[in-house]
Amino acid sequence: MEKWRRSERMVLITKMLLENPHQLFTLGYFAELFQSAKSSISEDLSIIKNAFLETGQGNMETVSGAAGGVRYLPYNSPAVEKEFLDDLARRLSDPRRILPGGYLYMTDIIYNPAIVAKIGTIFAHRFVGKEPDHIVTVETKGIPLALMTAKAFNISLVIIRDDSRVTEGSAVSINYFSGSSKKIGTMSLARRALEPDARVIIIDDFMKAGGTAKGMIDLMKEFKAEVLGMGVLVDTKEPEDKLVENYLGLLELKELDEKNEKVTIHSKNLTEDV
Amino acid sequence: MEKWRRSERMVLITKMLLENPHQLFTLGYFAELFQSAKSSISEDLSIIKNAFLETGQGNMETVSGAAGGVRYLPYNSPAVEKEFLDDLARRLSDPRRILPGGYLYMTDIIYNPAIVAKIGTIFAHRFVGKEPDHIVTVETKGIPLALMTAKAFNISLVIIRDDSRVTEGSAVSINYFSGSSKKIGTMSLARRALEPDARVIIIDDFMKAGGTAKGMIDLMKEFKAEVLGMGVLVDTKEPEDKLVENYLGLLELKELDEKNEKVTIHSKNLTEDV
Numbered sequence: 001m002e003k004w005r006r007s008e009r010m011v012l013i014t015k016m017l018l019e020n021p022h023q024l025f026t027l028g029y030f031a032e033l034f035q036s037a038k039s040s041i042s043e044d045l046s047i048i049k050n051a052f053l054e055t056g057q058g059n060m061e062t063v064s065g066a067a068g069g070v071r072y073l074p075y076n077s078p079a080v081e082k083e084f085l086d087d088l089a090r091r092l093s094d095p096r097r098i099l100p101g102g103y104l105y106m107t108d109i110i111y112n113p114a115i116v117a118k119i120g121t122i123f124a125h126r127f128v129g130k131e132p133d134h135i136v137t138v139e140t141k142g143i144p145l146a147l148m149t150a151k152a153f154n155i156s157l158v159i160i161r162d163d164s165r166v167t168e169g170s171a172v173s174i175n176y177f178s179g180s181s182k183k184i185g186t187m188s189l190a191r192r193a194l195e196p197d198a199r200v201i202i203i204d205d206f207m208k209a210g211g212t213a214k215g216m217i218d219l220m221k222e223f224k225a226e227v228l229g230m231g232v233l234v235d236t237k238e239p240e241d242k243l244v245e246n247y248l249g250l251l252e253l254k255e256l257d258e259k260n261e262k263v264t265i266h267s268k269n270l271t272e273d274v
Numbered sequence: 275m276e277k278w279r280r281s282e283r284m285v286l287i288t289k290m291l292l293e294n295p296h297q298l299f300t301l302g303y304f305a306e307l308f309q310s311a312k313s314s315i316s317e318d319l320s321i322i323k324n325a326f327l328e329t330g331q332g333n334m335e336t337v338s339g340a341a342g343g344v345r346y347l348p349y350n351s352p353a354v355e356k357e358f359l360d361d362l363a364r365r366l367s368d369p370r371r372i373l374p375g376g377y378l379y380m381t382d383i384i385y386n387p388a389i390v391a392k393i394g395t396i397f398a399h400r401f402v403g404k405e406p407d408h409i410v411t412v413e414t415k416g417i418p419l420a421l422m423t424a425k426a427f428n429i430s431l432v433i434i435r436d437d438s439r440v441t442e443g444s445a446v447s448i449n450y451f452s453g454s455s456k457k458i459g460t461m462s463l464a465r466r467a468l469e470p471d472a473r474v475i476i477i478d479d480f481m482k483a484g485g486t487a488k489g490m491i492d493l494m495k496e497f498k499a500e501v502l503g504m505g506v507l508v509d510t511k512e513p514e515d516k517l518v519e520n521y522l523g524l525l526e527l528k529e530l531d532e533k534n535e536k537v538t539i540h541s542k543n544l545t546e547d548v
Contacts, residue, residue, distance in 0.1 A: 003324075007318075010284035011325040015332075018292055020388070044281075051278075051285040058289075103441050107467060111433060113425035114294070139432060140413045147418050151387035159385060159414060167377050193381060 004034045009044050014151060017048070017072035019059075021124075022154040025071035045070050073128060074121040074152040078270070081125040084118055085267035089251050092234070095261040102258050110205050110233065111144055119250070120148025123203060123231045127153075128247055128271070130228040131203040134158045134194065138216055140188055142204040145233060147204055149203050158200070160216060164188045172222045179209025179243070187215050194223045210243035234265065278308045283318050285324035291322070291334075291346035295398075296428040298331050300343035302367055319344050330354055347402060348395040348426040350546070360391055363525050366508070369535040374519045376532050384479050384507065385418055393524070394422025395478060397505045400522055400544070404502040406475045408432045408468065412490055418480040419507060423477050428448060432474070434490060438462045453483025453517070468497045476504040485519035508539065 004012070013030060030041045049060035049070075056077025060070050076084070088109065097105040103262040109115055123145075132153060137146035138160040146169060166172050168190035178185050194200075202216050220227050235242075235249035236256075248270075255264040279287070287304060304315045323334035323344075330351025334344050350358070362383065372378040383389055397419075406427060411420035412434040424431040426514035438447050452459050468474075476490050487504060494501050509516075509523035510530075522544075529538040 005321075006281055007284050007321045008325040010281050011288045011322050012329060014285045014288045015292060019391070047279075047281045048285050051282040055286060068455070099351065099443050101441065104468065105442055107433075107442065107464070108430065111424075111431040113421055113423075113431065116421075116426060117293070117425065140417070140435065143417045144288060144421050144431065147385075147387055147390075147421055150385075151391065154388060156382065157387065157418065159381075161414065167375065168379055168381065169373050169375065181433070192379065222506040 004036070006040070006044060007198065009034050009036070009041075010047065013044055014048060017070075018058075019060045020071050020154060021074050021152055024067075024069045024071045026061060026067075030068070039061075050221050056269065073125070075125045076118070076121060081270065082267065085122075085270075086252055088115070089265045089267045092251065092265045093263050095263055098256065098258055098261060098263055100258075103257055104234075104263060105143065105254060106205065106234070111139055112145070113148075116148045117151075119145055119233060120150075121150045122250065122270075123149040123201075123248070124152030126231065127201050130197055130201060131199065132228055133199045133203075136160065136200045136202045136220065136225075137204055138162050138212060141206070142223050145205055145231070146203040149231070158189070159192050159270060160189045163186050166190050172219065174215060174219050174222065176215025176218070177211045179211045179239075185212075185215070187212075188220060188224070189219060194225055196224045198223065198225040200225050200230055201228050204230075204232050205234065207232040207235040207242065207244075207247070207249065209239055209262060210247075213247065214243040278310070280314070281320065283308050283310065283315075284321065287318055288322060290342070292332075294428060295346050295348050295426055297346045298337060298341075298343045300341075304342070329541075347399070349399045350392070355544065356541065359396075359544075361522055362389070363539045363541045366525065366539045367536060367537050369537055370536060372530065372532055372537055374532075377531055378508075378527065378530060378537065380479065381415065381507070384415055387418070387422075387506065388508045390418045390422045393419055393423075393507060394424075394426045396421040396524065396544075397475075397522070398426030401475050401503045404475060405473065406418065406502055407473045408475075410434065410468075410474045410476045410490060410494065410499075411478055412436050412486060415480070419479055420477040421430075422444055423475070432463070432467050434493060436460070440464050442466065446493065448489060448493050448496065450489025450492070451485045453485040453513075459486075459489070461486075461493060463493060463497070468499055470498045472499040473502055474499050475502050479508065479520070481506040481509040481516065481518075481523065483513055487521065488517040495530050540541075 027038045027041050051111035059073040059075045063202045094188045135146050135150040136158045147157050165189045170191045173188040230247035232249050234251045236253045253265050301315050302311045302444045305312045326332040333347040333349045409420050409424040410432045411466045413436050421431050444465045447462040504521035506523050508525045510527045527539050
């Protein structure tokens, strides 16, 4: 391969880092790929690190030692995060989103890849110290959020089916009580979908009473998986006493008044402990 | 904002382009953002374009005129694509993937964000001239692939429910015959999920007889949506006579012999017409 100029290396290294978050790249790897001295590559990486740092979009973590290198951790500064979540809250607080039965129409938001990619980055940053093996969700609406969180961690997604239609060999099923829909549901996961002692983070789009979330936690126990954390995009103020504790909600639905056509959602203070 | 060095601009412009594929950025926008002359920005963009071109990973399209600018189109060179799909075919041709009933275990592959991101790029490149408004899929297994295709196009995803559990106001349901499972199913989509005359591309993970695919096409007709194309990750050699025509399959399942524990999948020649 020919020699590359620094400006070209900047483009290509940035692309590799962004497309492979959390993956450790050694100086030697880049030095060989670009036929450059390790000292030049080291300087390249400093420039990338500073550019991310100064604009508050992404962290570069340096791992020292013989097996050392750098890895890119998706991140947005608190100011960027707050502006994004406030905007999302504003867009969701639109009375035209109220659906019969007191539901809120959110699919245009939670199926928008650019938006869910940003939410995935927020979750991945909040849970960065946990080092999960998988992101777990239950079908259907939470899947895009969960996939983008998994992408930001560069780990695989596990999707629990919300019935027993699993066609992947033996499966474990549990019943759960959904407080929102006031009914008993069944959720199932194929045995081979999760190895024993897996470390997981659960991601979903919405939490009211927490019945579905509790179902997922119970199912994880059946797999001897360790639930390191749970994140939801929107939770409701009422009931305050949820069936699960210690979860991270990004937005809070304070009020959904179908009769008076009013919906109030605000972003939460993310400095609180997860 | 202070002046940025070229090497820093390279990092930040590359990040913006990669995170916003298909979005048009004007020279003036970057010039103002970085407080740089348009001629410097123009040179920056040429360097990025060449770096992508020389390594066969991504296209930069230049749009001329007063409202002109550049946009990034995800792309991999045919060689990179072929190597990736061959590797995928090899990994899927593992007899341990055979499930009771003649199914193939693929979820570890199709729920892996890094893999589905690459597949999304392949679909987006193949359908780049079509300019869709939305990517459409049916729950559940095709969702990650469809979301990543939508991400590569920077457009939103529409997920058809495969029953009538839609809680989003009035919905349109149709029955379809699934040749693989030999049963009649119902798929539904909320009225407000798709505007009239929408231009869509359908993405799914697997096609056997094409009954589910035909169901999606029929449902799109109910919404007066125009189906511009259809892409599936794996289709089966048998039956050769599918219920739908003109779709793009990336991998072909030639044989799945449960008794003799043999499965054969190969990548298809992507030069064929879509």
